[in-house]
Structure formats: C-alpha cells, structure tokens
Amino acid sequence: MHYANTYLEKPVVPDVKITGEGTTDVLKCMLNTGSDIYQGACKKRGSTLKEEYKNASGTCYMDPRDMAKLGVNNWDTVLVKTDFGEVVVNCAVSRDAPHEGTVFICKGPWANTIVSHDTYCCSDPTYKGIRCTVEKTDRKVLLMADLMRWVYKKYVDETDDDTVENMDSLGELPVYKGRKWEELIDHDL
C-alpha cells in the first residue's frame, strides 16, 4: 500500500563549500537552542531512535565564517562545550546565516546535555543565550538511545564516560524482550 511519507534523512542546508584550513582550534560562541521544522516533524512522527533524528536534532547550525575559522564543512563533527556539559554534534551551514558568533542547536537530547538548568526561580530553564566553545573533533555523534545511555547511565553499570561512549550501539529500533515489533504491527495490512 502506498503511504504518504515525510521521512527525510537530513535537513536541507545551504550547499556551501567552506574553504580555508581553519585559523583557530577553539571558537568561543553564544549557544541558542529552539525548535525547527525538521526536528519537530521527526520528533512528533516518533522517529527518535533513527538516524534522521540524530541529523535533525544533533546538528549545530553555524555561520559559514565561523565554520571557516574552525575549518569544518557541512556534516563534519564538532564538540560543543558549556559550563553544563559537552556533546558531539554535526555541524552545518545555518539557513538563517549570517549570525557570526552564535550557534544554533535544535532542542533534543543533544542540546539538553549542554543547556543551563538554572531557572532563576522562574520555572523555565535558560535554554537560550549560553556561552559555549566549539571545536573540531573525530568523535562520532551518538544515536539517541546511545546518547541517553552515555549521559544518564541509568541502566549500565559502567561509570566511565569513554567506556559507555564506545559500547555497542543500541541501534535504530526499540530494544526490549518479548515478541518482536514486526510481529505486532503489519506495515502492509
């Protein structure tokens, strides 16, 4: 049966080739988080374990000039650090550029790792306007399930970050004991 499909592997970003080797290793920036349409669509469809969510939500949108300073191109990986944590995400040219000195990460488990939980007694954490540093890295962007395991370690005995980061991936489908998902639902009813 033909179903309408809204799956999109990667958000559409400006196809700009960044030239330049990079003049700095660590870039000081302002971090903003929020939602965009790719992240929203993927989250509400429920495809959160998939590669698609990783690309939609775990991507740092940067000004091309900032990317040139670091010497990174679309879909390279960068390490973003704040006072509250660090996370590895993809980087891509922002659709809203220019905004030199500001980077944008869509809300989701990746951004949560580095945003501030300070509410200043106003119930609302500070999700926007946080100082951060961005640097180039070889580490991989984790899939949602792996990231949750790495950050919260609720169901692993390991406490060491690096060990958990390099554990076998939980993959893009639900992991549980019992009947297999495919037996429960029939895609081609």
Add this chain to the structure above:
Amino acid sequence: MTYEPPVTDYDYIVENCTCAFCGCNCDDLDYLVKNGHVVAVRHACRLGASKIMEDMDQRLIVPMIRDENGELMEVDWDTALDKAAEYIANSVRPVFYGWSETSTECMKEGVALGEYIGAVLDNQATICHGPSLQAVQNAGYPIQTLGEVQNRADVIAYSGSNAMNSHPRHMARYAVFCRGYFRQRGRFDRTVITMDPKFSDTAKCSDKWIGFEQNGDYGFYNAIRAVLRGKELYQDVISGIPKEDIYELAEEMKNAEFGVLFFGLGLTHTLSKQRNIDIAIKMVQDLNRFSKWGLTPMRGHFNVNGFNIFMAFECGFAFGVDYCRGYPRYMLGETNTIDLLTRKEPDCFMVIAADPGAHFPNGANQHLANIPVIQIDIHWGPSTELADVVLPGSFDDEWIVRELKERVMKLREEPNVAPKYVPNPNAL
C-alpha cells in the same frame, strides 16, 4: 529531497479533522482512508502530516517494565499497572508531568489521583510559556481571537517566535496571507514585523526584521515604551538597534489600525524570562492609547493551554500545582518540575503525553536516573530510555490514569503500606 507522488489509491475521505500537533489546532484536515487505515492527509503542514503519518516502528503497543538487568520486558496490562501503582503508592513526593498532549478528561482523572496521593501536577508550560503565565498574572492579558486577526489586523508582529517552523500554517491560515472581511487583499493589506535575533524563516517572509542582540529583548521593549510615552532616547544604539529604527518602528506600530503581537519562546527562554513578557504586555497596553492592539502567546502543544485553563478552573493555579499538603499550592521556583528535579526532591516521576528526555536540561534529567519513572506515551522516545514502566497510551489515557488511581487507592488502604508522609496541619 525526493519527490513524493500524491496518494491516489484510497477508499474514502474523512473531512474537517482537527490536527493535534501545535497550538493552531487547524480543523480542516482531510484524511484519506484505505482498508481502515489512514494512508495520507491533506491540508496539514509538514509537522501535522508527520504526526498523522507516524512512524509505526516506534509505536508503543504493549506495556513493558524493566527487569533486574535493566532491560525492558513485555508484560500484560495488569502487571504493568500494578507495578506503576506500587511505585506511586510508595512514594513520598511524586511528580506527574505532561498532560499537554492528551484529553481534558484524562487531566480530570490525573487531578483526582494527584489530590489523593499528594503529588505535584505540572505541564509543559513549565519549560515553555510558564513565564508568560506569570506575566499575565503580573500585567494583564490584552488578548484577541484569531478570527479578529484574520478579519481586521493590518500590522502583525512576531517576537521571539519562528512561526514558519513551529506553527507552519499560522501565517497562511490565521494571520498574514489569509483574506479577511476588512483585509480583502490578504498579505498586501498587512505589514509583518519580526523581532528576533535570528534571521529566521518567519523574518524572511516579513516586511521588516528587527534583529536585536541576544538577551537584548528587555532593553529593546523598554526603549519602544519610552518612545511611545513621548520620551527621548539618549543612547544611539539600544540592544543593537539604532535609535532611529526604534522611532520608526514605534511610529509604525502607533499608526496601525489593528495590531497584534505574537510572542514565542524567544522571549521566555532568555535571561529576563517573565520580565520580557511583562514589558511586552505593557507595551501593548501603551499602544492601546493610540490604536487597537492585542497579543497572543504562540503555544506549542495542542492542549497545553487546555491544561492551564483546566487547572486554573479546578484549583486556582495554572501549572506547577502541589498537593502534598492536601490542598493546592503553587510557588514559582518551588513547585515546578525543573526546580524540583534539580533539587532532587521527587522520588517517583510519571510522564504522561510528554517527553522530558527530549526537553529537560541535563541537570534536571540526571535525577530521573535515580528514581522510578513511569511513562505513558504513544512512541518510543528519549524518555523511554529512562523509564521503568512503559504504558502505551493513546486516546485511552483516561482509562489508564483511572486504573492507576484505583490501584493506588487500594494499595494505600492496605494497612502495611501506610503513607509515609502525613500532611502536617501545623506546617503552615
């Protein structure tokens, strides 16, 4: 992006369905149905369509609980509900968070359970428009309906809101492009102003973009207010905006026949939080000395405002309601989920129709790793990775919560599981 041919193979169409995604609640969607399954949807935006054409791989269908190895195991409803009820009945400070993407009938059951057990009930407002609700209490609520916007508004201002991404049909159907009784030419009869540090997709469709600097919103609105009140600006540049532009903007807003300010999370998530909204509301009140202006918060989930109105109706407070003393109590920074979690207070957390795993900051979520988490949701999401009991919900959420309530009551009435916390009448 690949081209998707339209779906033409269907049995019948169900017209005028409501979209249950964003606060616009579009009510004109058409579902194409074949063999009793929705195969496509018409008129919805990308967000609405993705919610309706959901990912069946990750749909939660069976209840699950964690075994001793920390792996989720499929169980029957009775076992899962008993386990969840046990966690709730044995807790001293439970928090029931979510409610924004479920029915009001379900909230009703939730309040009954929360009141019985002495829980904190909170919804997504606590991480999105909570400051707006506080500002409304501080400064008032000069609101209008979207019908008035469509028929009358000639100046539309978006502030800290990227409507094209978070409420994609807002501009098209309700505010900007649509024709109205007094705005026969639609877009040509309206001026759109976007105030946002980012040149967002909404800004790209606007006539004017005011890109004030990050965290500069408070100063910027105060400057407009000063101009509206006939004062002179002494600084040349305020929050990154030259003062001439502020004069021009104030003039334009004053000359509107009917203006509307739509504001979003850009204002509530920055440093000045509810003070931003305070000042925006006061600006709208000032503008009403010259012309007719109103404002509307751009709420996210389809029933997030529903919970706030329901709670305000039921117990007098809109969100973050604490029943631990047996009567509703509300204290900002005290009874809100994020503050409770960062203080590591809760000992049982029920998530219903929400996803803290995806939306709470790390510092708050860390505590969820220490306590039992019960999840009622339709999809396997980030919160499932932290959940000890997973109950697949949908439109029977109401039944699940009612069942939980009955089981919790039964457990609490057993003599050996007496409540550990007895409200102290002298606590005040």
